[in-house]
Amino acid sequence: MNKTVVINVVGLSSRLLKYTPKLSQWAQRGQVTTINPVLPAVTCTAQATYLTGVLPNEHGVVANGWYFRSECEVKFWRQSNKLVQSAKIWDIARVNNPEFSCANLFWWYNMYSSVDYSVTPRPMYPADGRKLPDIYTQPSNWRIDLQTELGQFPLFNFWGPNTSIDSTRWIADSAKWTEEKSNPTLTLIYLPHLDYCLQKFGHDEKNIIKDLQEIDAVCSDLIDFYETRGAKVIVLSEYGITNVSKPIHINRVLRVHGLLKVREELGCEILDAGASKAFAVADHQLAHIYINDPECTSVVKDLLQSIDGIGYILDDTAKKLHGLNHARSGELVAVANNDAWFTYYYWLNDNKAPDFARTVDIHRKPGYDPVELFIDPQIKLPKLKVGLKLLQKKLGFRYLMDVIPLDATLVKGSHGSIDVLPEDKPVFITRQLDSTNNTIAATEVCNLILQNLLCEDFVNFTLNLS
Numbered sequence: 184m185n186k187t188v189v190i191n192v193v194g195l196s197s198r199l200l201k202y203t204p205k206l207s208q209w210a211q212r213g214q215v216t217t218i219n220p221v222l223p224a225v226t227c228t229a230q231a232t233y234l235t236g237v238l239p240n241e242h243g244v245v246a247n248g249w250y251f252r253s254e255c256e257v258k259f260w261r262q263s264n265k266l267v268q269s270a271k272i273w274d275i276a277r278v279n280n281p282e283f284s285c286a287n288l289f290w291w292y293n294m295y296s297s298v299d300y301s302v303t304p305r306p307m308y309p310a311d312g313r314k315l316p317d318i319y320t321q322p323s324n325w326r327i328d329l330q331t332e333l334g335q336f337p338l339f340n341f342w343g344p345n346t347s348i349d350s351t352r353w354i355a356d357s358a359k360w361t362e363e364k365s366n367p368t369l370t371l372i373y374l375p376h377l378d379y380c381l382q383k384f385g386h387d388e389k390n391i392i393k394d395l396q397e398i399d400a401v402c403s404d405l406i407d408f409y410e411t412r413g414a415k416v417i418v419l420s421e422y423g424i425t426n427v428s429k430p431i432h433i434n435r436v437l438r439v440h441g442l443l444k445v446r447e448e449l450g451c452e453i454l455d456a457g458a459s460k461a462f463a464v465a466d467h468q469l470a471h472i473y474i475n476d477p478e479c480t481s482v483v484k485d486l487l488q489s490i491d492g493i494g495y496i497l498d499d500t501a502k503k504l505h506g507l508n509h510a511r512s513g514e515l516v517a518v519a520n521n522d523a524w525f526t527y528y529y530w531l532n533d534n535k536a537p538d539f540a541r542t543v544d545i546h547r548k549p550g551y552d553p554v555e556l557f558i559d560p561q562i563k564l565p566k567l568k569v570g571l572k573l574l575q576k577k578l579g580f581r582y583l584m585d586v587i588p589l590d591a592t593l594v595k596g597s598h599g600s601i602d603v604l605p606e607d608k609p610v611f612i613t614r615q616l617d618s619t620n621n622t623i624a625a626t627e628v629c630n631l632i633l634q635n636l637l638c639e640d641f642v643n644f645t646l647n648l649s
Contacts, residue, residue: 184280185615186414187635188370190405191290192398193226194377194598196423198386198606202395205403206418213614220422220609221625222505222518223469223599227260227291229421229609229625234290234371235269236629238506243268244292246466247551249511250473255457257464257549262303262319264296272629273298273369276636283636286365288358289373294319300365302329302357306338313576314338325364329357341375343543344558344586348397351376355401359408369636370414374401381424382553385595415615415635419628422598423607425521430591431492433463433470433517434529434550440486442479443529451537452530454549464513465525465550468599471513484515492523494600524597527552533589541585552587553597559588 192206197215200207221232221239223246231244239245244267248259264271273285274297286300287293293303298321305319316338320326330336333356341350351374358372376398377391384390406416434454437443442461445452456462460476461483472487474480487496495501497516502508507516519525527550530536539547543555558565569586611623615635623631 184276184283184368184636186368186412187417187632188372188405188409188414189417189419189632190402191230191371191373192377192402192418192420193373193375194381194422194424195418195420195610196607197610198423199377199395200610202388202392203399203402205399206406209403209406209614210418210612213612216611216613216620217605217622218419218609218611218628219622219624220601222507222601223466224422224601224609225467225469225599226421230291231267231269232625233419233421233628233632234271235267236272236626237269238626239512240503240506240509241269243509243511245507245509245512246464246469246471248464248466249471250456250464250513252473252510257454257456258546259548259551260291260545262292262294262305264292264294267292271296272632275629276369276633279637280368283369284365284367285369285371286358286361286367287371288361289354289375290371291373300325300361300367302354302361304336304338304341329360332360333357342379342545343555346376346379346556348376348394348401351398352401355405358405362409362412369632370409372405374398376401378424379556381596382594383556383596385424385426387595416613417615417632417635418610418612420609422609423603424596424598425600425603425607426595427522427524427597428592428595429492429520429523430526430594431490431519431523432526432528432591433465433472433487433490433493434527435531436486436490437461437463437483438529438531440482442483442486445529448537450535452535453537454529456549462529463517463525463527463550465527466599467551467553467597468519468521468524470517470519470525472515472517474514477514480514487515487517492520494518494520494523494602518600518602519597521600521603524553524594524599526550526554526591528589528591536589538583538585540589541587542583543587553594554589554591555587557588557590557593558586560590560593561588562586 284299301321307315380394444458463470
């Protein structure tokens with residue numbers, strides 16, 4: 184088998200390669216292919232598709248989160264690999280060669296999988312309300328060994344207003360540490376750095392050039408490291424970012440029309456999904472609309488079609504065409520126009536917003552919230568406020584890091600829609616495969632990686648385990 188490394192540079196598109204000179208120079212010696220993304224073009228769905236070679240109607244990952252109907256709860260960013268319902272690339276490769284081994288560095292659904300080596304973020308949540316940086320690893324003793332050598336995983340630089348290259352660089356260093364420790368056949372590396380600046384600023388060159396230079400340096404270092412060790416390197420991305428200027432508050436529309444219900448807790452409003460006739464689970468430019476009362480379906484569809492910024496609605500027939508006909512999907516699926524995106528906001532008065540709305544809380548919010556990347560501009564002395572909150576934490580007092588704004592217009596970049604310009608689509612870059620195809624489907628990525636692992640004879644390898 185060919186030793187292979189797949190570097191996932193989140194948000195990378197052909198539009199941006201000109202700003203990454205080292206990566207661009209490496210790519211020029213190979214082949215840059217555009218990927219037609221899966222719907223929705225979001226992290227968990229794209230990765231599950233790349234690693235299985237099938238669409239969401241088979242692997243089941245219909246978004247970064249969905250409504251768990253039996254529990255009447257919306258859950259985002261779950262981590263168990265058991266949620267992916269199809270055979271993964273490492274299972275397929277291992278059938279072909281029992282000596283094959285795989286390391287997964289921070290690709291999603293990385294816990295309790297059948298990979299040989301894994302590292303993924305897993306914060307600790309003590310009973311006193313704190314959130315402490317930590318990781319989950321396989322083998323389990325790597326958790327201590329890695330953080331002893333590299334330092335504690337910089338969780339608060341991984342997501343939120345304090346994001347920086349530090350978390351991406353730590354992941355890259357952990358990949359090199361894993362390589363030297365175990366020498367896996369296939370290594371999967373997730374580098375999220377561009378995701379942050381692109382969602383904050385869109386394609387505003389002056390605000391993203393530094394981040395592009397930083398990721399270029401990390402990629403160049405990784406490529407040099409692995410090629411020196413005889414590895415075949417693939418660089419790819421899950422999606423590209425498009426500029427947006429129009430947040431769509433889809434749940435507020437449903438609430439105004441009496442379809443969405445809330446309950447009050449300590450003066451704040453909480454989405455009551457189980458009691459609602461209909462509500463939306465917003466995920467970037469796609470929203471799953473779950474309808475508990477089937478008699479409301481036509482009413483909800485007509486209502487959605489009247490909302491400015493929604494490009495189209497998928498019903499049962501259209502979901503099949505896009506491979507989203509899965510039990511986890513909403514009864515309807517809304518896709519935003521390229522310049523728009525969906526918020527999860529359901530309150531009508533900011534004074535009634537839940538306490539977690541102004542915090543970084545990716546698990547409690549019933550939808551994705553990119554506004555978590557910003558510090559509220561209305562806070563006059565943000566560093567002082569954050570410092571006082573951290574002092575409360577250090578002294579053992581309960582505290583609420585309520586520094587996130589409720590202004591969705593701050594977000595300038597999004598993704599999820601698949602009807603985007605070619606230069607804004609994800610890319611697949613390799614120096615190993617010779618193909619005349621300028622574009623591939625997201626479902627082809629799995630087979631291309633397997634071809635790279637198993638050479639030319641693997642062209643017709645079937646993805647079905649017998």
